[in-house]
Amino acid sequence: xxxxxxxxxxxxxxxxxxxxxxxxxxxxxxxxxxxxxxxxxxxxxxxxxxxxxxxxxxxxxxxxxxxxxxxxxxxxxxxxxxxxxxxxxxxxxxxxxxxxxxxxxxxxxxxxxxxxxxxxxxxxxxxxxxxxxxxxxxxxxxxxxxxxxxxxxxxxxxxxxxxxxxxxxxxxxxxxxxxxxxxxxxxxxxxxxxxxxxxxxxxxxxxxxxxxxxxxxxxxxxxxxxxxxxxxxxxxxxxxxxxxxxxxxxxxxxxxxxxxxxxxxxxxxxxxxxxxxxxxxxxx
Amino acid sequence: xxxxxxxxxxxxxxxxxxxxxxxxxxxxxxxxxxxxxxxxxxxxxxxxxxxxxxxxxxxxxxxxxxxxxxxxxxxxxxxxxxxxxxxxxxxxxxxxxxxxxxxxxxxxxxxxxxxxxxxxxxxxxxxxxxxxxxxxxxxxxxxxxxxxxxxxxxxxxxxxxxxxxxxxxxxxxxxxxxxxxxxxxxxxxxxxxxxxxxxxxxxxxxxxxxxxxxxxxxxxxxxxxxxxxxxxxxxxxxxxxxxxxxxxxxxxxxxxxxxxxxxxxxxxxxxxxxxxxxx
Numbered sequence: 143x144x145x146x147x148x149x150x151x152x153x154x155x156x157x158x159x160x161x162x163x164x165x166x167x168x169x170x171x172x173x174x175x176x177x178x179x180x181x182x183x184x185x186x187x188x189x190x191x192x193x194x195x196x197x198x199x200x201x202x203x204x205x206x207x208x209x210x211x212x213x214x215x216x217x218x219x220x221x222x223x224x225x226x227x228x229x230x231x232x233x234x235x236x237x238x239x240x241x242x243x244x245x246x247x248x249x250x251x252x253x254x255x256x257x258x259x260x261x262x263x264x265x266x267x268x269x270x271x272x273x274x275x276x277x278x279x280x281x282x283x284x285x286x287x288x289x290x291x292x293x294x295x296x297x298x299x300x301x302x303x304x305x306x307x308x309x310x311x312x313x314x315x316x317x318x319x320x321x322x323x324x325x326x327x328x329x330x331x332x333x334x335x336x337x338x339x340x341x342x343x344x345x346x347x348x349x350x351x352x353x354x355x356x357x358x359x360x361x362x363x364x365x366x367x368x369x370x371x372x373x374x375x376x377x378x379x380x381x382x383x384x385x386x387x388x389x390x391x392x393x394x395x396x397x398x399x400x401x402x403x404x405x406x407x408x409x410x411x412x413x414x415x416x417x418x419x420x421x422x423x424x425x426x
Numbered sequence: 427x428x429x430x431x432x433x434x435x436x437x438x439x440x441x442x443x444x445x446x447x448x449x450x451x452x453x454x455x456x457x458x459x460x461x462x463x464x465x466x467x468x469x470x471x472x473x474x475x476x477x478x479x480x481x482x483x484x485x486x487x488x489x490x491x492x493x494x495x496x497x498x499x500x501x502x503x504x505x506x507x508x509x510x511x512x513x514x515x516x517x518x519x520x521x522x523x524x525x526x527x528x529x530x531x532x533x534x535x536x537x538x539x540x541x542x543x544x545x546x547x548x549x550x551x552x553x554x555x556x557x558x559x560x561x562x563x564x565x566x567x568x569x570x571x572x573x574x575x576x577x578x579x580x581x582x583x584x585x586x587x588x589x590x591x592x593x594x595x596x597x598x599x600x601x602x603x604x605x606x607x608x609x610x611x612x613x614x615x616x617x618x619x620x621x622x623x624x625x626x627x628x629x630x631x632x633x634x635x636x637x638x639x640x641x642x643x644x645x646x647x648x649x650x651x652x653x654x655x656x657x658x659x660x661x662x663x664x665x666x667x668x669x670x671x672x673x674x675x676x677x678x679x680x681x682x683x684x685x686x687x688x689x690x691x692x693x694x695x696x697x698x699x700x701x702x703x704x705x
Contacts, residue, residue, distance in 0.1 A: 309551035313611070315514060316545035317564035317618060318537045327567065332554045 180403060184396025192397055197363050197379075203390045207398055209365050213280070213373035214402075216366070217359060218345055220284025225291030226341055232292070233299025233337075238325055249300075256293035263289050264354030272358060278372040283359025287348040294347065298340020302333040339413040346409035350402055352377040376402045462487040462622060462652040463508060468522035470503055470512070470676075477503045479676045481522070485622075485669075490644055490653045492667035492684065494660060496699065500676040501656045505624050508654065509543040510536050526622070541568055544615035548627040550607035552599035552614075557582075557591050560599045560610055564618040577617060585613035586643050605636030612643065616651075623647065625655040629662065641666040660700055664688050672696045 191206045198205030232252075236245055267286035272278055306329050314324040330337070355361075355378045366373035376398050383395035463485035470478035477500045485491050493501040506512045507520055510531065524531045531539050541564075552560050561578045570577070578595070582588040587609040591602070599610055608628060615623060625644075629637040644653055644666055657663050663670050664684060671681040672693075680687060680696045691697040 307551070309547060309549060310553060312511065312514065312545075312547065313551040313553065313614075314563070314567075316509060316511060316540055316547075317567065317614065318540040319567045320537060323567055327563070328553050 177403065180396055180400040184393060184398070184400040187390075187393040187397040188400060192394070192401075196365065197394075200388065205394075207374070207376065207379055207394065207401075209362065210374035210376050210379040210398065211401070213359065213362070213366055214349060214376045216280055216369070216373060217283045217287055217355070217375055218349055220281065220369075221287035221291050221348055222341075222345055224284060224288030225344070226295055229292045229295025229344070230299050230337070230341075233296045234303065234325060234330070236296065236300040237303035238321070238329070248296075252293045252296045255289075256297070259353075260290060260351050261353035261356075264356060264358055267354060268357045275370075277370075278358060278360035280359055280366055280369045280371065280373040283355050283373065283375065284369075286354035286358045287351060290348045290351065290354065291344045294344035295341055298344070299333075299337050302336030302340065303329060305336070306332045335417045338416055342409045342413050346406045349405060349409075350377050352381050356381075460487040461485070462527065463654075464525040464528075465508075466523045466525075468504075468507065468520070468524065470500070470507055471519040471521075472515070473517045477676050478507070481676075481678045483671055483678055483681060485652060485654055487652050488648050488650075489668040490648060490655060490666055491669045491671060492663035493654065493656045493671050493673060494658075494663050494699070495673035495679075497658070499673045501673050502626055504673070505626055505654060505656050506545075508622070508624055509540050509545055511545065541618050542620055543622040543624060544618065544620035545624045546608070546611050546615055546626065546628045549631050550604055550611050552602070552607050552610050555599060556596045557599050557602070557610060558595040561613050561617050564614060568618055581613040581617040582610075584616050584643075584647065585609045586639060586646075587613055605632050605639065608632060608636070608640065609643070612640070616647075620651065622652045622654070625653060627656050627658060630658065637662070660688075672699060674699070 191204060192208075193206060193211060194208050195204070195206035196209055197207065232248065236248055240248065264286050267282055267289065271282035271285045310328050310332060311324050314328045315321070319327065355375050359375055359378065360372035361378050361382065362372045362374045380395045380398045380402070383391040383398065386392065386395075461484045463483075465481060465483045465485075468478055468481040469476060481504065493505065495501050503512065508524065508531070512518045512520070513536070520532065526534075526539070526542065531543075553563060555563070558578055561581050562574050565574060565577060579588060579592075582591065587606060590606060591610075594601070599607065602610060608631075612623075612628075629640055632640070641662065644655070647653065655663075655667065667684045669681065670684045670687045672679045672687065672691075672695075674695055680691060680693045682692075687696065688700060691700060
């Protein structure tokens, strides 16, 4: 082998190693860059008032986003109530009962649903939950987010149920448990850590959705009374405040972003903790 | 061939299922051994593939019957027909008759059948629950109303595990060693007080010391339980069983008292297998 060729090969090795390393570092640093950016720009507006006060009228500084925080929680509650049970049950069906063809159809459809742009889902929720009653509502926003929760929950449930060894099912059935009893008392508990994680992550994902809320929950500068009125939500407030011409509003948009980011990170950490505590890896 | 000999008197036994099998038990015990399972002309299919061919066998009560034979000969499949576990696999079919105390198990309620016929699997498969909840599981799903604590203790004692776990009953079953887990699975099966215990290579994943423990346990369980054990370990079959059935390619080749089968096998194929010439 010639000397030049050897040098070429060695340097190519070094170049590629450096390139992949730099890209890997970039992936990690993006998160910290975002976090740092939000802290710098929004940290100053993040105070007690932000969590407890309503937005101030234009021209007055201060105020908070308490209504948006509560609104987001209400929307997530609705989305969870509507989407999680459906997703869980469908996931159980896929993993435990489904035949070949029908399961394939469900799985494929679920993946397609997961890929539907969120604004299209918003439009759908608008047509079924806003148009008939002729006004925007918290419920309509919940419907939109609930639909988005379903596919993620289905796939997470199915995946973690499949990871439960068949020997556990046989053990329960050999003791005289029916199929449903086996699933409810042995298989689901064995997979619960993973399934709960999937659910939390799906909620964390839709917590940041803005587009489907624009014409369902719509937004509100005041407390939303009950469930049938429009409500503010954090991502929707970020959108409105960030494009506004007022510097104070811009700062508050950053702060809202920081809160949202914090919530998502918290959900992730809780998931890790739950999985670790359940010793999920040992039971697989 | 021993199996055909059983076939010839099968009709008589079917009329009176709890007949004295004196021909099989004179040297083993002076007590009468009754038939618990009587299998006649059993055929089993995985889809179009036949796995068991015209099998006839009687499993005597309160005895250990060992099933030996090379891998893939159908002994596990056969064992799993006895509590209808094969029904959990799609596209399987059973043709023939299996009587448990004279009742056709294929017509029984499967939940009731599996409560009467317990099973221990090749690899320990404790549920991801506490030791206590593992043992109590069968009792709970069968709607047992009495004091769980007593029965859990009793079952763990029967499985010779009580002394090792009595202070950790509420710890995860995964914290136990492999051998302890397998005895826990035996305790779990014993908790519902089954009449028959099916053991599908229960010691294949265990070390010799633990294996000896489980064999001793089987010896003591004979008082209250009928056992059928699938094993690849010929010494184990010779040590722990009263009767041995040798299977090959889905057919029962020979079935007799263990001492007889291992010393004076009637069929040349049995002899070839137990002397290690194949399988």
